[in-house]
Amino acid sequence: MTTKPLRIGFVPEHFSTPLHYATTHFSLSATLIPFPSGTGHMITSLRSGEIDIGIGLTEGWIAGLGKDGGSTEGDSKDGGYRIVGTYVETPLCWAISTGPKRDINGVEDLEKNNKIGVSRIGSGSYVMGFVLADQRGWLGKSEKPFEVVPLGTFDKLRKGVADGTADFFMWEHFTSKRYYDNGEIKRIGEIYTPWPSWQIVASTSTSPTDDRLSDLFTKLDQGIKHFNENPEESVKYISTSLDYSEKDAREWLKTVKFANGTKGVDVSVVEKTLGILRKAGVVGESGMKEKEMSAITRT
Structure with missing residues (x-):
């Protein structure tokens, strides 16, 4: 039986560089689907079954689940996705x-x-x-x-x-x-952002114990390690394949810290983000609670 590769939604910007390395250097078997319009579009695609994984902005994922208990778009009755991993530790x-x-x-x-x-x-x-x-x-x-x-x-x-x-x-x-x-x-x-800026989510139809998800975390970790150890390769990729100058690529490298281990999310990050979003009026008190938003948490 052939296992279908994960369909991964991502934003085709400089932050996608470790994902690029995961596929080109470490044989991540996945179909990468770019979403230049960002996290909100990925939420719609997760709920409609068009993608299995999304790598996007923390505030977008949490707002999507926290607003009125999650959407009922398509066949989804539970928000359609859960947070399963951490991608970028630094604020945006x-x-x-x-x-x-x-x-x-x-x-x-x-x-x-x-x-x-x-x-x-x-x-x-x-x-x-x-x-x-x-x-x-x-x-x-x-x-x-x-x-x-x-x-x-x-x-x-x-x-x-x-x-x-x-x-x-x-x-x-x-x-x-x-x-x-x-x-x-x-x-x-x-x-x-008053929170770490990027998280990884999986559709609720993708099991947290799916071997493909474990492979994604392993290969992403390898991609991040390669990113950290090869700044000149990253500068060249970002300045030739993406929409950035070499100078800006170098400056960005000084500001970003990717996760040291992508599997799981820190519940305190979800709690802090949701608290600020409630204060800002983005989500109400009746929406999905913090502990319900994560399928894999860090221990």
């Missing part, structure tokens, strides 16, 4: 951007009820908007802090702030930087 720096000709020069120029561009409802770009709103004191019990404008891709977000469809958007710093450098968008600030 979200750059806050607007159009180059807009009369917005800093976060202090943003106002309540501005239009925020997001990739999808429930994505990291959506969730972090509410974290920013909490920091700015825009959250009210009966009113929304801003108008949310879903635009899909990073390219459409950049165009959206230029033509006025949205006033600002948030995206990872180094992915945004080359577009500041070429004048396509203008940086007005930044915000860091």
